Amino acid sequence: AQSVTQLGSHVSVSEGALVLLRCNYSSSVPPYLFWYVQYPNQGLQLLLKYTSAATLVKGINDFEAEFKKSETSFHLTKPSAHMSDAAEYFCAVSDSGGGADGLTFGKGTHLIIQP
Amino acid sequence: DADVTQTPRNRITKTGKRIMLECSQTKGHDRMYWYRQDPGLGLRLIYYSFDVKDINKGEISDGYSVSRQAQAKFSLSLESAIPNQTALYFCATSDPPRTGLYEQYFGPGTRLTVT
Numbered sequence: 001a002q003s004v005t006q007l008g009s010h011v012s013v014s015e016g017a018l019v020l021l022r023c024n025y026s027s028s029v030p031p032y033l034f035w036y037v038q039y040p041n042q043g044l045q046l047l048l049k050y051t052s053a054a055t056l057v058k059g060i061n062d063f064e065a066e067f068k069k070s071e072t073s074f075h076l077t078k079p080s081a082h083m084s085d086a087a088e089y090f091c092a093v094s095d096s097g098g099g100a101d102g103l104t105f106g107k108g109t110h111l112i113i114q115p
Numbered sequence: 116d117a118d119v120t121q122t123p124r125n126r127i128t129k130t131g132k133r134i135m136l137e138c139s140q141t142k143g144h145d146r147m148y149w150y151r152q153d154p155g156l157g158l159r160l161i162y163y164s165f166d167v168k169d170i171n172k173g174e175i176s177d178g179y180s181v182s183r184q185a186q187a188k189f190s191l192s193l194e195s196a197i198p199n200q201t202a203l204y205f206c207a208t209s210d211p212p213r214t215g216l217y218e219q220y221f222g223p224g225t226r227l228t229v230t
Contacts, residue, residue, distance in 0.1 A: 043221040051217050105157035
């Protein structure tokens with residue numbers, strides 16, 4: 001069975017500062033990893049995914065994440081925060097063909113952008 | 116038009132009532148999922164379906180049932196609603212494994228309150 005730990009239920013950064021959201025996973029087999037974003041009163045939107053190709057993954061809105069097997073991590077970063085980045089972010093893992101049997105989600109990190 | 120739609124978007128019901136949440140998709144996907152989201156807990160898988168005749172329990176299926184009426188429709192029922200089923204419910208579909216895309220597509224959610 002797999003699991004996901006997101007460090008920090010709330011992260012606050014200033015506009016223009018680096019965004020770093022942490023995700024560590026546990027999986028008995030090579031994982032597929034995802035970051036989703038949820039804006040207020042909306043569903044989930046895929047930011048980026050790791051599916052055993054390049055370890056540095058680039059996503060939408062200048063987000064990227066690096067898969068580090070030795071650290072079992074898949075942290076999400078963005079060089080410069082924008083007010084529109086304020087949202088809930090979820091890391092998710094699957095070890096069965098990329099989510100065929102459903103995804104296991106972390107508890108989420110609420111990103112707050114300070115003006 | 117949205118690829119994954121859910122009805123109703125909001126519902127308040129009383130303890131002991133039967134309620135059905137409906138999901139429709141126009142993506143032509145065979146695989147569909149129901150998740151619930153609780154504050155601080157992330158999303159958890161309730162049921163998933165690979166096709167009309169293939170229904171599988173997820174992590175938290177107790178108290179829920181599902182029906183896959185057609186490829187495009189997947190309904191979630193609460194036979195006798197209880198207050199701790201108050202949550203945000205999401206339906207999702209996923210790309211077929213043969214595509215190698217591994218993305219799940221989420222509906223806008225149904226906010227259910229059980230009083």
